[in-house]
Amino acid sequence: MRHEIARRSGVGFELREGQTLTVYDPRGEQVADLLAYNRADIREVISSGRTLDYASKLFIGVGDPLYSNRSNVMLDIVSDSVGRHDFLLTPCSKDTFRIIYGDDAPHHGCFGNLERALAPWGVEPDMIPTAFNCFMNVSVDFETGALSVDPPRSKAGDHIAFVARMDLIIGLTACSALQSNNGSFKPIEYEISG
Amino acid sequence: MRHEIARRSGVGFELREGQTLTVYDPRGEQVADLLAYNRADIREVISSGRTLDYASKLFIGVGDPLYSNRSNVMLDIVSDSVGRHDFLLTPCSKDTFRIIYGDDAPHHGCFGNLERALAPWGVEPDMIPTAFNCFMNVSVDFETGALSVDPPRSKAGDHIAFVARMDLIIGLTACSALQSNNGSFKPIEYEISG
Numbered sequence: 266m267r268h269e270i271a272r273r274s275g276v277g278f279e280l281r282e283g284q285t286l287t288v289y290d291p292r293g294e295q296v297a298d299l300l301a302y303n304r305a306d307i308r309e310v311i312s313s314g315r316t317l318d319y320a321s322k323l324f325i326g327v328g329d330p331l332y333s334n335r336s337n338v339m340l341d342i343v344s345d346s347v348g349r350h351d352f353l354l355t356p357c358s359k360d361t362f363r364i365i366y367g368d369d370a371p372h373h374g375c376f377g378n379l380e381r382a383l384a385p386w387g388v389e390p391d392m393i394p395t396a397f398n399c400f401m402n403v404s405v406d407f408e409t410g411a412l413s414v415d416p417p418r419s420k421a422g423d424h425i426a427f428v429a430r431m432d433l434i435i436g437l438t439a440c441s442a443l444q445s446n447n448g449s450f451k452p453i454e455y456e457i458s459g
Numbered sequence: 460m461r462h463e464i465a466r467r468s469g470v471g472f473e474l475r476e477g478q479t480l481t482v483y484d485p486r487g488e489q490v491a492d493l494l495a496y497n498r499a500d501i502r503e504v505i506s507s508g509r510t511l512d513y514a515s516k517l518f519i520g521v522g523d524p525l526y527s528n529r530s531n532v533m534l535d536i537v538s539d540s541v542g543r544h545d546f547l548l549t550p551c552s553k554d555t556f557r558i559i560y561g562d563d564a565p566h567h568g569c570f571g572n573l574e575r576a577l578a579p580w581g582v583e584p585d586m587i588p589t590a591f592n593c594f595m596n597v598s599v600d601f602e603t604g605a606l607s608v609d610p611p612r613s614k615a616g617d618h619i620a621f622v623a624r625m626d627l628i629i630g631l632t633a634c635s636a637l638q639s640n641n642g643s644f645k646p647i648e649y650e651i652s653g
Contacts, residue, residue, distance in 0.1 A: 313507070314549030314589035318548040319558050319559065321559075321606050322604045322605045334588075353511055354508055355506065355508035355512055358530070360530035364530065365512070365513065389502075391502040395508035405601060407600070409516065409518070410518030410599075411517075412515050
């Protein structure tokens with residue numbers, strides 16, 4: 266059964282060890298920020314730095330484990346119809362919109378949505394790290410290191426699927442930043458199986 | 460007055476708002492992992508994801524602010540004789556040496572050194588994020604995203620200097636990973652002024 270995450274919103278849910286989480290982009294060119302916490306101890310959380318270090322690459326895909334800050338495998342990517350996701354940039358937030366977009370009355374962003382969605386499990390804002398950004402398309406200039414946030418490569422119906430390697434609390438959003446999703450806000454869908 | 464950080468070790472100290480921290484590579488091709496916490500509330504910590512996002516580039520240098528997880532500026536880079544540092548990879552640790560190097564009896568690494576150095580201020584291991592890795596030379600393949608850890612570009616006597624924008628607790632190491640420093644462990648030096 267597929268669930269919808271409405272535009273510019275987010276959800277929190279539990280995922281048991283062995284279960285599969287599939288994230289769908291129902292309309293194409295949308296981004297979903299994904300966070301994972303150890304259900305038994307929320308101080309253990311998904312880690313971009315450890316994952317990129319152990320994979321020795323920036324673009325994470327099928328076969329790559331997503332590690333925690335304690336170097337345990339939290340999730341494995343088992344299926345992916347897109348092939349480009351981001352694990353560099355933090356969830357968009359009031360500060361993102363203020364600093365990058367210059368907004369006077371900024372939206373609370375994925376950060377605010379994750380904060381609200383994860384509060385029932387005791388996750389505090391300071392415990393929200395860099396998320397795994399499904400479908401987000403960030404390129405790097407080899408010489409200068411300049412980052413460009415390009416339109417996602419995902420087309421309507423594309424997906425990425427993860428298997429949980431421990432009991433997890435998941436935070437998942439339909440991204441709120443215009444730059445990430447080529448200028449329009451769209452929903453995200455997800456399914457839990459197993 | 461310059462202080463030495465012995466090979467494969469680390470230190471913790473306080474840096475007041477407005478003070479300058481200069482990190483020297485006295486022998487060349489050595490790496491120093493730098494962490495910063497808000498002295499008034501250690502839950503506020505240096506953030507790779509926010510810094511790279513707001514700078515829109517991977518290679519951070521003179522003029523770039525180092526942001527916290529609360530999007531406040533913690534440090535500004537004011538001087539740099541090298542021009543290439545890393546803000547992607549986590550401090551080397553027992554797990555790094557086990558997973559990447561295949562060591563049976565792994566060294567505790569920069570992570571262990573930072574853990575010990577920062578414990579007096581109440582910093583717990585789970586609160587250690589991706590560090591700003593002074594002089595670390597990580598390249599990215601534009602197409603594949605492959606990361607390569609190359610010898611630092613720093614020569615004997617090179618430095619990078621930071622000005623504190625709030626009262627901080629600093630963790631700083633002389634790196635323990637062979638790959639980062641071209642195969643030999645060397646000391647790091649630092650100086651506080653202002």
